[in-house]
Amino acid sequence: MRPPIDSGTVLITGASSGIGRELARQLARRARTLVLVARREERLEVLRDELLEHNPTLGVMVERCDLSHPDEVDSLLDSLHRHLVRVDVLVNSAGLGDYSLYEQESWARIHQMVQVNVTAPLLLTHRLLRRMVERKRGGILNISSGGARTFVPGLAVYAATKHFLDGFTESLRLELMGTGVVVTQVAPGPVDTEFSEVAGTQERVGKAPAWMRISAAQCAREALEGFDRAQPLVHPGMAYRWMMRLSALMPRGVLRAEGLPAARQLRYGTSLLEPAHPDTGQRVLLAGGPEGA
Template identity: 90%
Template sequence: MLITGASSGIGRELARQLARRARTLVLVARREERLEALRDELLERNPTLGVLVERCDLAHPDDVDSLLDSLSRHLVRVDVLVNNAGLGDYSLYEQESWSHIHQMLQVNVTAPLLLTHRLLRHMVERKRGGILNISSGGARTFVPGLAVYAATKHFLDGFTESLRLELLGTGVVVTQVAPGPVDTEFSEVAGTRERVGGPPAWLRISAAQCAREAIDGFDRAAPLVYPGLAYRWMMHFSSLLPRGVLRAAGLPAAKQLRYGTSLLEPAHPDRGQHVLLAGGPE
């Protein structure tokens, strides 16, 4: 099994829980010292487990190629690929640097595509294996302040669903996990924990619960997993809503981010009208 973004958060919890059943885990992330600490922890609990630590910056395709070459040298055959690594930032799109936008595209889109492309054909040949893509609830809605991040997750959603159909009958399982708010470093790094209009705190779950439900869904070959009971019901309900309603739901965050005001405050005459942010129903 290969897990990207294994140094923290959901990836680290996935490694801890999968270690009980895997023969070999390949842990991939940028922060090698964290991977080594996790390796030591896993080996202490599971002495017969094989653990390979691979430092890799997924924002650089050359690093991904080096990772795959290293797997070949170590004669490692990946039977399950977990595309978990993700990068986001809470900001107005025009205020983002292009270098950071490009980095998000590389980590969230190019890296999982490249890894899947290089590893999938061997799974199909062996008639067994699996792809577990850790996406986001942002793949199913609109997220002002996270336009690029949401777009990458919409891409991953379409890719995963289409790939699943292509692989029916091959013995290869494809599952997408779309978490909501999870207690990880991502919220602090992306700056989303306190954003206006975001999911309420009672929807937040632990990384351990998210990993546990992700693995359970993968074991059942579920196409899509929403971890957390309350969040799962909310997402099923929101899938029934018209796009216009989903746009309106994003208005508080959009206006707060753009103008520093809430919907309850009058719009400044020089700042435009918030209705322009919503669009009409379809």
């Protein structure tokens, strides 16, 4: 069973950049209509023009939506209903993350991460899934993170949201067996996007070795290949895939021990305990969790 991508309508959150943008580029060759959702409307319009230049028969809808506000998500869904748009495939690609000690993080930022990474996918899936089940065809592609299967000091909230998405996706997949709705989770490792460069993630958490990093285009391609095969879980990149397979065999205590050096560096390293900017604080967008919200 394959998700109804070909000649279908696909909604992509986080489409303004990173993995979400690459998914849109690759899906444009197959879908009938793409609904591009993100907070930065101007970027979506540039992407729309690019997609139409190469795919003139493609239908493209641009929907500005700040996923951290559930009322805007409701407005997005109401807009689709008014325009008689029937979503065949939902791609939850938007995500936010901060690199910070938990007690130094502002509650507003924590709440924003939870809204984008947890509430928005739940709400979109809940509103769109029933019609998919009724039609006996549909697809849900959730872009998670390798952090969903391990412990990440400095990214406690981000990791927690991805652990949630992991449990939700796996459980939902079991519920939907036999309904015609395909559910796949993609859990990338280090992915080269603009966010890691602009935010300086490499300097803060250590740059991943080149043999482990992949491009956003490769990540999107392998994600869609796994989705087409109805795989439950996709780890893009051969090296990272094998690392995650080995990690799954490790006792929980070993995973804790692996994270301890990074935790100690974050807590006691002088360069990482400098005061945050009074207005912005410590703000890091993760390459593995494309923002675009």
